[in-house]
Amino acid sequence: MKKFTGILFLCLVLWGNIVIAQDDPVIESIVREAEENSKLESLAHSLLDSIGPRLVGTPQMNNAHNWAVKKFESWGIPAEKQKWGEWRGWERGVTHIDMVSPRLQTLEGRQLAWSPSTGKKPVTAEVITLPEEIQDSLAFQKWLPKAKGKFVLISMKENTGRPDYNWEEFATEASFEKMKKEREEQSNAWRDKFRTMGYNSRTLPVALEKAGAAGIITSNWSRGFGVNKIFGAYTEKIPTLDLSLEDYGLLYRLAENGSKPQIRVTSESKDLGTVPTFNTIATIKGTELPEEYIVLSAHFDSWDGATGATDNGTGTIVMMETARILKKHYPNPKRTIIVGLWGSEEQGLNGSRAFVEDHPEIVKNIQAVFNQDNGTGRVVNISGNGFLHAYDYLGDWLAKVPDTVTQHIETNFPGSPGRGGSDYASFVAAGAPAFNLSSLNWAYWNYTWHTNRDTYDKIVFDDVRNNVILTAVLAYMASEDEEQASREQIKLKNNPRTGEPQTWPEPRSPNRKGGLD
Incomplete structure (x- = not known):
């Protein structure tokens, strides 16, 4: 061959x-x-x-x-729409987030996909961080009631909002290496905190919701100026919001320094029940x-x-x-x-x-x-x-x-x-x-x-x-082409990690009822 x-x-x-x-x-x-x-x-x-x-x-x-x-x-x-399944129906509405204390500032953010609505009446509440130090999961369970009525920041506060290419262009080599070392240490400590709490990014919002939190705030930075990843919410009754790195860091610093920031949130959305899902198929x-x-x-x-x-x-x-x-x-x-x-x-x-x-x-x-x-x-x-x-x-x-x-x-x-x-x-x-x-x-x-x-x-x-x-x-x-394309497959090599023969991927069935559990 x-x-x-x-x-x-x-x-x-x-x-x-x-x-x-x-x-x-x-x-x-x-x-x-x-x-x-x-x-x-x-x-x-x-x-x-x-x-x-x-x-x-x-x-x-x-x-x-x-x-x-x-x-x-x-x-x-x-062409036609071909139905293949059903999904949780949802429609995004207006999201507006203002910091109202210790000063007034409109913040850049949005609700995540499938987030529950606040309704048309804004929700105003204090913003808090997760506890700085957690001894074990039992200690975190004792802390959870403090989240009642609060918006909780559950993402790590980034130590820089500048992407690495910007540091490489302008920073001294020593400064760049120092930043990366501090970031790695901070990231490791954050992961350790979640392991100690006994939760992950999917399960923690659910626990905070059960504890009576007013809402969840995340910031999923994408390592570029002004850019965040935006995915879905895991809460069923309280809003989940994503804030820009800049505004998330602002709230985090105010909260950790005892300034007790408050935000006012309007986050409208509609739950549309079960809706059909389609592919569009066109044929020549x-x-x-x-x-x-x-x-x-x-x-x-x-x-x-x-x-x-x-x-x-x-x-x-x-x-x-x-x-x-x-x-x-x-x-x-x-x-x-x-x-x-x-x-x-x-x-x-x-x-x-x-x-x-x-x-x-x-x-x-x-x-x-x-x-x-x-x-x-x-x-x-x-x-x-x-x-x-x-x-x-x-x-x-x-x-x-x-x-x-x-x-x-x-x-x-x-x-x-x-x-x-x-x-x-x-x-x-x-x-x-x-x-x-x-x-x-x-x-x-x-x-x-x-x-x-x-x-x-x-x-x-x-x-x-x-x-x-x-x-x-x-x-x-x-x-x-006069000939039909060959489907003959290569003989796959052994997996270098296990030594076992690799196999051709197998077809997988789709999820035909998404978000309906």
Whole structure:
């Protein structure tokens, strides 16, 4: 078995582009349409600015499905919402947080997803920290009644709000090393405190709620200026709020120094009971081999700290724009092309796992899945995902992509099977050739992944257009290929830690009743 990577592959691709790509009128039309008549900005505006965040179980998620169906149909592509489960229905309302003592200041923060509402009447209460020192779990149980009627700060106070790259640029080496040492010691002490209390970040809010706390306050800093991760609440009756590092630190310092800060909180939300959950599925029917499939894959849902622009608005509009261009310039594909915009990826690939489980007749005849998820950047890496002969067919398809696109891409053949992280893994587990189009990160992990700053202005549309061209040409080539893509898998090596043979990932069933326990 030969292993092909990077330089050799790119040389072949570049040579192939010069000789071949210019001779294919469909590819020329795809590139021209993507570059001269792009709809990406319009799609992004409608999805992100008008509809907004797409948390599973919210009206906004349903609005997004309805919008996508209408948009596909306006391009002459049949589409539908396919129900796959149910979820706790919830809708975010107004969050307003003011410090009212020892002085007045409006604070930057928001309620977490599925947080209970304060109602329309504000709640005003003192803010306290967890006890500085805890001897054992029994001592913490004795402390818990002190939380009654208070907002409790349950996150560590960060010792700096500057990301490491800022320290590296301006600090002395000694100062930078000192900061990192202090931060590590503080983080270790904080983890030890939670172990001593006998709780974790999920169970502590529940205990404080039972003790009569007025609310929970967190700050989940993402190691960038002004950026926090925003996830979900674990309380059922009291609000859970996330504050910016700056304002969280302000309250923490006031509380630990005896100033007894008070905040006034309006945190409105609606519990909508049980609501259906969907995938949006659009189909361009094949003409010669309609029972074989190309799947253009992207998750449609997001967390709701911002509008989900790069996670995964960009992947969504890449697949929608790709479908539009193919319908216009390749209207009668050889194989059927499906666009799958999946729901509830963020809670465990649920939408794509449901599709794989519910449609074995499609999965067994998939020619290729092309998935895009991780941010706004141009695609820079593609793995064969453990399919032994992926180089033979994926390499041929990539050779037709313009060199302005492929010059950025490194490949890893045959690679190893992806086991999670995005929806391609749902298909890999079922044995279908599925490939993740992995992007240049553009500070994704710190600044936009699951944060309060994942908004339209972070999109780099030149890179997104690059990804549309790549995806459209790959889909066209996979559709036209005379042969069906091989599913033969590599023989996996032993696990280096255990010495035991590794196995191919197995399909997992989705959670079809989320948040309804």
